[in-house]
Amino acid sequence: MTSVPTVKLNNDVEMPQLGFGVFQVPDAETTAAVKAALEAGYRSIDTAAIYGNEAGVGKAITESGIPRDELFVTTKLWNADQGYDSTLKAFDESLAKLGLDRLDLYLIHWPAPELDRYVDTWKAFEKLYADGRVRAIGVSNFQPEHLERLFDAGSVVPAVNQVEVHPYLQQQRVREFDAAHGIATEAWSPLAKGGDLLGEPAVAALARKYGRSPAQIVLRWHLQRDTIVIPKSVTPSRIAENLDVFGFTLTDEDAASLSTLERGLRTGPDPDTFNAA
Incomplete structure (x- = not known):
């Protein structure tokens, strides 16, 4: 079984550096997909309330027989549930669907700036963390300006910022801000869904050189x-x-060749303007 290295978060919790995402996987197919991932050696699973497949993830975890302390489970709070009391309620609902008594990482899915509830939401996150119901708390799709508001209003620095990152959108400003504040950057859509990244000549050339897939x-x-x-x-x-x-x-040279592919190309929404509830 592949041994996946871990990243030590800013509260000393160890998180696998490579996990399995289930975005847009129908709940009916999720259990089989997560089972396949666990059998392959994944121990970190990432889902979200809006994906509608937390129950499928939970079923796979239960049926896997893998001890709970060997797994790292992440889910995310949807925009419509932002706010202090509604966050606490949504957390309970997600936990029940997952069939778990605690979570490893809970993320605010989007800042949704027009709703302007993410500060109150973060205070609820801090309560869940203080109560020991989640091992680490973080955010998703937050820009430095959004994070600074949390720093001013809260007492816990997010452990993770999960954002769209791939060679076409390298998020250098966000990554540097995260690093300066001890926040781990996590990439969703690391292969640039819906794009042509895997067909790029630079990627294909390295695939041939190393005998690996793009x-x-x-x-x-x-x-x-x-x-x-x-x-x-x-x-x-x-x-x-x-x-x-x-x-x-x-090699450093080969890695640098991929870093020249920056296009500023988002395959998902812009966090500054995305406010769907």
Whole structure:
């Protein structure tokens, strides 16, 4: 079984650097996909309330027989549930669907700035953390300006900021801000969903050079930049392949060649304008 290195978060909790994401996986298919991931060696699973598949994730975890303390489970609070009391209620609902008595990481899914509830939401997160119901708390899709408001109003610095990151959108400003404040950066859509990244000549050339798939090359690039990644697939062979990225290392020159692909290209919403509830 592949041994996945961990990242020590700012509260000393250890989080696997490579996990399994279930974005847009129907609940009926989620259990099989997560089971395949766990069998391949993944121990970190990332879901969200809005994905509608927390129950499927929980069923896979229960049926896997893997001890709970060997797993790292993340879910996210949806925008419509932001606010102090509604956050606490939504957390209970997510935990019940997952069939768990505690969570490893809970994230505010989006800042949703027009709703302007993420500060009160963070205070509820801090309560859940203080009560020991979640081992670490963080955010998703937060820009430095959003994080600064949390610093001013709260008492706990987010452990993780999960944002869209890939060679087409490298988020250098966000990554540098996170690093300066002890926040781990986690990449969603690490392979640039819906884009042409895996067909890029630079990626294909490195795939041939290292005898690896284009996806493995890009994931390795992320890992060498100290980014946490959560690739998604429902195909067992691809799930296993995405985990098999620890037996080789890109040279500095080869890694730098991927960093020239920056386009500022988002494949998902802009956090400054996305306010769906």
